[in-house]
Amino acid sequence: MTNTLQSPAVQKVLDRLFEDAKRDDDVRSPGGDGFSYESATAQERADALAGIYMPISAAGGALLYSLVRAARPTTVVEFGTSYGISTIYLAAAVADNGIGQVLTTELSETKIAAAQANLTEAGVANQVKILPGDALTTLADVPGPIGLLLLDGWKDLCLPVLRLLEDRLAPGALVVADDITFTTMSDYLTYVRTPTNGYVTTEFPVEDGMEISCRT
Ligand SMILES: C[S@@+](CC[C@H](N)C(=O)[O-])C[C@H]1O[C@@H](n2cnc3c(N)ncnc32)[C@H](O)[C@@H]1O
Numbered sequence: 001m002t003n004t005l006q007s008p009a010v011q012k013v014l015d016r017l018f019e020d021a022k023r024d025d026d027v028r029s030p031g032g033d034g035f036s037y038e039s040a041t042a043q044e045r046a047d048a049l050a051g052i053y054m055p056i057s058a059a060g061g062a063l064l065y066s067l068v069r070a071a072r073p074t075t076v077v078e079f080g081t082s083y084g085i086s087t088i089y090l091a092a093a094v095a096d097n098g099i100g101q102v103l104t105t106e107l108s109e110t111k112i113a114a115a116q117a118n119l120t121e122a123g124v125a126n127q128v129k130i131l132p133g134d135a136l137t138t139l140a141d142v143p144g145p146i147g148l149l150l151l152d153g154w155k156d157l158c159l160p161v162l163r164l165l166e167d168r169l170a171p172g173a174l175v176v177a178d179d180i181t182f183t184t185m186s187d188y189l190t191y192v193r194t195p196t197n198g199y200v201t202t203e204f205p206v207e208d209g210m211e212i213s214c215r216t
Pocket residue numbers: 042045046047053054055056079080081082083084085086087105106107108111133134135136152153154157
């Protein structure tokens with residue numbers, strides 16, 4: 001069975017990106033002195049943090065690859081491309097399924113250009129379409145059924161993006177949210193953990209935590 005994740009091209013790009021992402025913590029004050037993350041718009045935050053990767057972990061990536069291989073979705077949607085690390089895992093699985101596409105969205109122009117180059121270098125660009133702009137606009141008309149949704153943009157927007165796409169989730173769709181230990185994810189977690197909202201949900205304990213929710 002083919003495993004594109006193990007191809008030299010993918011390994012080389014992922015190794016380099018994870019290495020580069022280790023420098024995230026060296027950036028002392030993104031946006032410069034006086035920049036307020038809380039009062040900034042999503043675009044201002046994206047521009048201020050354009051040099052910061054904030055990727056999923058390699059274990060989280062392996063999980064996403066396996067979920068996409070198992071579910072064989074025709075449409076995978078990702079909120080928050082950044083430099084393309086998570087997108088590469090999703091696209092590798094779609095390539096190995098031989099069916100489907102990844103639609104991913106990102107606000108930072110710098111990151112969009114870099115992610116496109118990284119996906120091309122990894123050999124998985126044909127499986128991915130990057131939608132430039134604000135997820136609440138770019139994903140508004142994405143056609144369903146969506147088989148897997150990865151939520152990894154600004155945390156206060158994960159619930160609004162889920163609600164935006166909810167009517168296009170396939171029965172049994174998987175929704176994966178990253179960084180669930182962040183306090184800014186509490187509204188999201190309350191929502192998917194309330195059974196009457198239509199999810200069976202569980203926590204995957206990796207790095208800052210992932211929530212995996214199945215649309216019932
Ligand atoms: C945590 S990073 C994503 C990391 C990426 N999934 C990975 O594993 O490499 C979050 C990204 O979401 C983007 N973002 C935040 N809010 C957005 C929005 N409203 N629309 C599109 N992109 C957004 C940010 O610019 C940032 O690059």
